[in-house]
Each structure stands twice: as structure tokens, then as C-alpha cells.
Amino acid sequence: MSFPVQPLLATTQAKSLVELQLIQPLWNQYGGLYRAHIDDGRSVIAKWVVPPADQGGLGHQRKLRSYQVELDWYRHHAEYCGEVSRVPAYLGEHLLDNGTLMVLEDLATAGFSPLSQDQGHSHLEAMIRWLAGFHARFMGSAPDGLWEQGCYWHLATRPDEWAAMEPGPLKDAAVAIDTQLQGARYQSLVHGDAKVANFLGNDFGQVAAVDFQYVGGGAGIRDLVYLLGSVLSDDALEAHAFELLDRYCQALIEQLRAKGWDVAQLDAVLAEQSALFPFAWADFERFLQGWKPGHWKLGRFSQAMTRRALALL
Template sequence: MNAEYRELILKSCAATSLRVGAKIQTLWSGYGEIVRVHLEGCERPSVVVKHVQFPAETDQSTDLSHIRKVRSYQVETHWYQNYCTNPSCRIPTCLASCSRGNEMLIVLEDLDVAGYDQRRSSVGDKEMRACLRWLAHFHSLFLGRVPDGLWPVGTYWHLETRPDELEAMDDAELKAAALHIDKILTNCHFKTIVHGDAKLANFCFSKSGTEVAAVDFQYVGGGCGMKDVVYFLGSCMEERECEKRVPALLDHYFSELEDAVDKDVEFAALEKEWREMFAFAWTDFHRFLLGWMPGHWKINRYSKKLTKEVLHKLQGAHSKVEVNEGK
């Protein structure tokens, strides 16, 4: 870490000295790293630093993957600089950020110090409900909010940003319906800001597992809240668990959402629309997986069942249009 970055961290935390500690993780595709930095002479014992380093040899003008990643870090920086949440949907406080050439730096509150020091590779009902509560409060907080400076449509698998994966799909029927499914999700009446990458690995738990905070806001943007919900549930459970547990967990999410939304929101209409969007959101992610990694474990019977239901609905709607036009 160079002297300029060290000075930025020291100044932002009013610290007298620092020591770069262990690497928490390497960023996707080797685009930098996240490290813990230990501090002296201030009230914070440590901070977490996200240091992004773009590869210089990449052809930035033509590489869609690179362009998407660069934009994602710009969005994340804007998010931390301009948006805030509340204790019901806790995120780390951004202490400083900067951008220099092919590098970006984000200095964040250390959630371990704040009491969210547990990570889970598998979870039970208690932890899943805590994450769904976080999502419900997050979606409630930003309901109707325009995603200024963020992705117009959130999530990393959004169809417009994934033309290569769409082209690679073998499922001709789903490929033909992909744009229609995307439009249905994008044009839903009740919109919010979605986390965009709400997998289990991006939640930090308290020791009890009943409180959570979320990290990684590279793909935060506008959309239907069901996109986060289906992605989270799919990251926690295999197909048999989904069959058994999704209905009750979905009920829990909507119960938390009803408690959190403003009283002037027409909640019955919101719940009706978003429940209808559940299968469409799941199918949308299934579409991405089929083009990105056809052998992925999330491509299972539960996903195929929901996709079949969605395609059947679309076919039925198309048939009704044809009948009406023929009258």
C-alpha cells in the first residue's frame, strides 16, 4: 500500500499509525483485494480496505466483462458515498474513498469490531429469517426511490449486461422468452433498490445469528425486490430444501416487509405483484446460469419447475392475445 493511501486511511480515522493485516479475500478475477488494516492512536482498532486494481493490459473499449467490473466499482463507491441505511438493514460506514488511474480505494468500518464477526457457509432457519428481515427492511427503505448514480437495473446477471451468456444458452425456448421475462421484471409497478448480489457470503452475522449486516454493493440498483430474495434463497438451499421451506420463508419476508413499509403504501397490491414476480425472478437467474455455467449446482429440478411454470404462463398469455386479435 503506497504512502498516499496510508495517509488517506490515517487521516480519515484520525489515527497515528497503521499496520496492514491479513488479506480477507482477493477480488473477482484478480481485480485487487480486501484487507484488514490495524490502527493505533484512535478509537477504531481496525478498518477494512477494499483496494481495486484494474489490469492494465485489458482492452477496456471492447471487453464487456472488464467494462462491467469497472462500472460496478464506480457504482459501489457512489453507493457508499451517497446512500445510507438504518440499523434494521445494517451496512458498514464508509470512512473514505479515492480513485487514481487504474486503482480505487474504499475504506470501510470493520463489521467484526461492530459485532458482526460471524460468517456462515450453511445456515438454519434462524439465520435465513434474519437475512430476509434485512432484505425486507432494505427494500422498504428504498421503495419508490430512483437509483441515482447506481445501476438503473440492479443485479449482476441483468440481461442487458449479459449478451454473451444469452448467446451461449442451449435452451431455445427460454432464450426466446428471456427479453419478455426481463421486461416483465423491469416494468413491475412497485420498484425499489436491490442489493444485487444478496448471496449468503455477503452477510455478516452476530454471534447469536439473529442480527446481520450486508456488504458488497457492486451491483446495487433499481428493480423488483424478489430478485434479491430468490438469489438469497438459492444461495442457501438445494432443491429439496427449496420445495419444503420456500413458502414459509417467503411468508416471513412479506410479514417483515409489511411491518416495515410506510402505512400509505398499498401493501396488498405490492405483495400480490411481488409474489407473482417470484417465479419470474427465479427464472431470470436460471437463464443466466444456463448461459454462464450450464453445470452449476443451482440448475436443479426446483429451478426447472419454476421456469416451466413461467414459460407456460407466457405461452398462455400469448395465446389469449392471438384469440382476442382474431375476434
């Protein structure tokens, strides 16, 4: 199947395609992510979604929904992020007989490049500030057109993984943990897949985020937990996790104060973020235990946070 060149040219109003580079295939062969150089000197990112025809089941439906959510995110929400939480600009889309072509700003032209795992350590504070700015910007916003509950691992979309878990206290408490997170008073939009691989950085220590297939409503602390777990080892988590939680909270408070929130509201936000921290860890541990029981993220710190969450219940 050949890349849809004419729809790309129609969307970008270019006359010809100079060069096309595959950046990476999409998960489970649902298409590809491309960098397209066009005749006016620009380069753009083209996300070509072509779902396999022979797929079925809950996982397939979740992926189809995720690409529609991402399209709605870029159409209607991304422009409000601003420079604090940089994302690619939406340039347009073209609906195809067998999928969708979405065209986005190429952040490489603004000096951004993908972060390696090692760079994740040096850019961690910038990524935390990105999350704090994102959550503050959308605090209280309705997830219109997005996942009602963001994050790719939340319980309602992962019944198969829950069923695969070994019997035990965490499996028994899965609904109660999910209820704690859904019941957060200060809901925002969450990125939903805020790992290092979905951030780009520049030479000035700034970051931008991509891949918004699982953006939706939720408690922002879930994004922070997922980010920390994607960057830090067990030793580093044990040494620095609560310090980094404090830095996230302070950055969140600064952004909310700038929006005019009063002291009582800010104190309540701080208290809720801290209270939900172990529940967010336990929730992700629940997913991993069902999806891949031997995963490296199932470490000492995650287990300690899970025990704390179960004790709090």
C-alpha cells in the same frame, strides 16, 4: 505493488499503520479487501481496487462500473439503511493513479463476522428480514448514481451468456421475462448480489450486508430468490420456498405499513411479489444456463419455477 499506506492514513487521519491483514482478493485480481489496524486503536476495512491494465471487453467494463456504483452507494445512500438493514458506515475514499481506496467501518468491532454456508440456514430468517427492510426503505427511490437495473446477472449486461445458451423456450423468452421484472410497479433498490457470502451475523441473530457493487433499481423479489438459492438445497426449496416467500412478504408489509402505506397498496405489493416469484427464478436460470450450464443451482425447483414462468407468459 504495495498497499497504499499513506492514502489510508490520510483518509483515516491516523499517524501510522499497526497491522494490515488481507481478508480476500477481489474477483479476477482487481485488488484486495483488507483489515487495517491503525495507531489510535481502531480497525477499518480498506477496499483497494486496482483494475488490471491488460483487460478489455464487456466484462471488464461491467466490473469497472460496479466499483464506481459501490462507491456512490456508500457515499450517498448507505446512511439511510438504519439498524433494520445494517451496512458498514462509509469513512471516506482516496482516488489513486491506478485505482481507488475505499475505507469502511469494520463490522467485526460491532460483533459481526462472516457467515458460513451452515450458518446461512440458522440466519436465513434474519437475512430475509434484512432484505424486506432494505426493499421497504428504498421502495420508490430512484437509483441515482447506481445501476439503473440492479443484479449482476440481468439480461442487458449479459449478452454473451445469452448467446451461449442452447436454443430453447427459455432463451426465446429471455426478453419477455426481463420485461416482466422491469415492469414491476413497486420498484425499489436491490442489493444485486444477496448471497450468504455477502452477509455477516452476530451472536444475537442479527445480520449486516456488504458488497454493493451491483446495487440498483429493480424488483426486490430478485434478491430473495438469489438468497434462497444460495442457502437451500432442492429438497429444502421444494419444502419451504413458498413459506419463506410468505415470511418475506409479511416482513415487507410490516415495514411499509410503518411508513404509512394503506391497505390497498399493501395488497397490491403482496400480489406483485407473488406473481414475480417464478419470473425471478427463470431470469436467474437463464443466466446460469449461459454462464455455467452444469451449475448446482440449476436444480429441480429452479426448473419448475422456470416452467411456471414460461407457462404464465
